[in-house]
Amino acid sequence: MSARWETEGLQTVGIVCLVFMFLKLMHLLGLIDITETDSSDSDLELSQVRHQPEGLDQLQTQTKFTKKELQSLYRGFKTECPSGLVDEETFKMIYSQFFPQGDATTYAHFLFNAFDLDRNGSIRFEDFVIGLSVLLRGTVTEKLNWAFNLYDINKDGYITKEEMLLIMQSIYDMMGRYTYPMVKDEAPSEHVEKFFQKMDRNRDGVVTIDEFIETCQKDENIMSSMQLFENVI
């Protein structure tokens, strides 16, 4: 009796299997549409945004470079960043290549913020060229303004000791480990102290733009070194 049950039971199972496989085959062939929620994976992956710079003539009016200089600058820019935009990571990578012994990423971060005028996270060719124009062809006051802007991390018009310490630390980071004499941990803060002693006239703990420009104009070392990179391009 039980044997018969077994056989019949297995028979049923066999037939059920067959029917199931048949249905699956029909579904695969597309003859039957078993309603399943079909997730449409139509994610149009937007390719990288491309940016075209403004025309040569416009840039010529905005900066102090000649046409040929702009052309050669753009060629170099475009080779390194084909999309026309430099994001922070690429910028850090490029800048770090000039300082193989140390870690230039922190300073590159501050530089990036100084160049990225509209704070949108990427440097366009216009920002790049305008910044360069100030640095290379600008008046001493403009250059000092630019430097102040670099040091003033939160762009509030005052350089505090904390901001200066961050900048100083990043500069010392670029030196790396193997220096003579060895960079002590207090070196940046001592340097910041000296800087503030020189710059902060009214001893209020912050350096304003006027104090900064005034002090720098009185220091001949700084004035002479500002002229150093006149003929870079």
Place this chain on the structure above:
Amino acid sequence: MAAGVAAWLPFARAAAIGWMPVANCPMPVAPRDHSKRQDELIILNVSGRRFQTWRTTLDRYPDTLLGSSEKEFFYNEEAKEYFFDRDPEAFRSVLNFYRTGKLHYPRAECIQAYDEELSFFGIIPEIIGDCCYEEYKDRKRENAERLQDDQEDKKDFKPPNMTFRETIWRAFENPHTSTMALVFYYVTGFFIAISVLTNVVETVPCGSTSQKDISCGQRYTVAFFCMDTACVMIFTVEYLLRLFAAPSRYLFMRSVMSIIDVVAIFPYYIGLVMTDNEDVSGAFVTLRVFRVFRIFKFSRHSQGLRILGYTLKSCASELGFLLFSLTMAIIIFATVMFYAEKGSSSTKFTSIPASFWYTIVTMTTLGYGDMVPKTIAGKIFGSICSLSGVLVIALPVPVIVSNFSRIYHQNQRADKRRAQKVQKARLARIRIAKKGSSNAYLQTKRNGLLNELLDLTASEEEQQHLNKTKSLLESQHHHLLHCLEKTTGHDFVDEQLFEQNCLEGALQPYRSRTPSTSSLEGMTGTCCSRRTKRSVPLPIANAPASHAHPLALTHTLPKSPGLQELSAINIQCAEKQIHSSSRSNLNMQTNEVDRRNCKQQKVTTAIISIQTANTGSPAEDGGHGLPNRGASVVTTTSSNIIKVSAL
């Protein structure tokens, strides 16, 4: 420095203005760009195909042919272009290297031709990008192996002074070397064939006496026995000879071929020993089956068999997977069939292992028909079984086949470890090239210091000689690094020197005092005292020739060597400055004022150091001691120079 990044050097230099207000020292003078020419197009005519590019693109790599002045040799005056009589196709990738900084290997190119082009243009192949490097290395290795094979074929000469043992081994391994070896080779092959044939014919029924058929072996026992003996004789002699000649007997005995030999001749000897006992001899008759292994001895004679065996061995994982999946399917279907057929009467599916046979026969689509399901359920599952059998067997087979061909082409590439080592070497080389840029800067500093000391009395030509190898790009980059040094007041040094300084600082308490005092001075005073103090250890430690010298120099002197030299040379320098003529004015305009101011401090450091040096030898001894030391680059000019530069 990477190529594309060279375009950003002006930017990095301009951004250095950010350091200026922070710096305490004046900045060094920037290198002047003498060639104020505009960026111009260069025409490169390579066998008629004209390539054009900017001059600055080619200048990115000054140590290659196109980047250096070596290309002037190829300049064609009339056409105002550079003509190269080379392959334009390969030149494309060379020029793209300048443009993008990445070197690619074109797959259609022959590896040797490509290598020649690269070496002509002075580019090292190691900088091929990761995308193409594996292909390049594979092709190169294939080529090298092919050449090696060709050479081995040509190598038929017998190296002299081979012992008897080595001769025999060589004869066994390469039958083509001598006639005797060839004869032996064919003789053994013949006897293997004979032996296999006799084994086969032995079992054929020939003739019938009384009612039953007897095999030939039982009829002509003596003849077959003699044949067998002869073959085994030959095989034994061969085995013993090989054993004698093998360079490493233990390895030989472990090898597959020798095991096959042993297994082939063993049964005969056992049969000889065990002739009498009837019960046991029955069991040993089965040993005769091992005689069939003699056929494997053919693999020594056939290259194809060997490769087949090797590839089967290396496909082991895929075969294993096939076997495993088959086993799973067999067990499942056998179980199902057994329970399905349990109900029917007089069924052949008596147990699950009994059903295994049915499942295997069905899945491999053999279908003998000795076991057939009778119930409906059995028939359903039986058909499912045969359908799935086709799939389960058909699917892994192409995988194995493709693996086969891959491994076959890849053979002798069993050392992936070698590839990893090559990759490591390549990365190390690239790392060294990168480090080279920082080392280049340090080297330039040393050269620059030698320059300073030399330029007081040396001639212009020698200066030029030391400067000529630096390109404009490099000098600008070094100027940038120099500015950073000035800003922070610390200097870049070599790793070795850094370790040395650490050690020196840790070992001698006396010595550690002076650096700290002088550094204290440096902190409060201008950077110049530190500068001149710094100028001394570097030239001491780094003789222009090699790095091995510094340790030698510092250790040959008895006590507090560095300080002694320090003091002596400081004084020498001081003297130099007093005699300084207008020459120094030309170069170091901005620093001159500071130098004059610092003279006081220089002398004080010298005095301090002499006091703590307990040998009590004054500066004169140090001065006398100096000329005895090793020579330096410039020894031709006045004696003053010798003393100073014998650093």
